[in-house]
Amino acid sequence: MTYCLRIADLPTTERPRERLMANGSQVLATAELIAILLGTGQGPGKLSAVGLGQHILQELGKCDRDPLAVLREVSVQELMQIDGIGPAKATTILAAIELGKRAFQSRPLDRTPIESPAAAAAALSQHLMWKMQERFAVLLLDVKNRLIGTQVITIGTATETLAPPREIFREVLRQGATRVVVAHNHPSGSVEPSPQDIELTRQLLSGAQILGIPLLDHLILGDGNHQSLREVTTLWDEYPQGD
Structure with a gap:
């Protein structure tokens, strides 16, 4: 030609x-x-x-x-x-x-309950894994932990993202979710939580208590791996979610 x-x-x-x-x-x-x-x-x-x-x-x-x-x-x-x-x-x-x-x-939602960090990470991986910028997303669940939807809340730089609790909970309330998992990625591939990650989780847990919408976990994804802050911190003991 x-x-x-x-x-x-x-x-x-x-x-x-x-x-x-x-x-x-x-x-x-x-x-x-x-x-x-x-x-x-x-x-x-x-x-x-x-x-x-x-x-x-x-x-x-x-x-x-x-x-x-x-x-x-x-x-x-x-x-x-x-x-x-x-x-x-x-x-x-x-x-x-x-x-x-x-x-x-866009695909039919899997109505299988999200009952483990691995299942939550799999549901969010297409939005977060291997991205070159930090992204903060929420996994929106019903009362039986079944998936309602996923939403990327913010996109930051290669090293940081901003995820104001107000913006996160606004989307949770708008979608009518009754339980939620939050997550973000680390473009570096490390899934170790930073002090900022810990502090944001503390704020979100406190807000979830006030709203009566249990925050089930905060995941960090990177390089094919994930880390559950619920598993590696005592924050859920400090801020019980009643889940």
């Missing part, structure tokens, strides 16, 4: 949209999928949309990086540094990536 040609100049059987409609999206190369999002080409040498899609992948794959892995976390600014990519194309690509993430993460 000559990538400097316009898509309209290609035989119908070679055009990405027509191929997708005839054979399904799974048969398209990654550059062709990007081309459908781009709609038009240009960039270096007046590339077609397919050629521009390939050019994007080449740029993201520099320094032996996996271009799809980079694409999952790429920013609008990084995309716009690529010749031929302006705000419209960059935001379209980012919107498609986010939609794909949400579609992947």
Whole structure:
């Protein structure tokens, strides 16, 4: 395929949209999928949309990086540094990536009760594990510890995140949860609690007592592992949750 040609100049059987409609999206190369999002080409040498899609992948794959892995976390600014990519194309690509993430993460809720730190960590791992920034999330449960939903409350930097108790409990109340597990990740991979983690847990336990919504645990996730603060501290003895 000559990538400097316009898509309209290609035989119908070679055009990405027509191929997708005839054979399904799974048969398209990654550059062709990007081309459908781009709609038009240009960039270096007046590339077609397919050629521009390939050019994007080449740029993201520099320094032996996996271009799809980079694409999952790429920013609008990084995309716009690529010749031929302006705000419209960059935001379209980012919107498609986010939609794909949400579609992947959306699944029928497992109504099996969350009865162990390992089960809670598994339910939250897609939101927290191996993320490059610290994230704070809540696992929302009903009175029988069955999953109502999960919610990322805040996203911080590579070393810290802010999770005000007010924001956490606001989401718990909004979702109608009667029990909750909180969790955050450590991008470093260490799952040892920091003094700040301990102090935040103390504040949350105190707030949970006032609201009558038991805080069952505070988990730290990182590098495929997890740590339960309920198991390694005495905080739940200091602030009984009545669970």
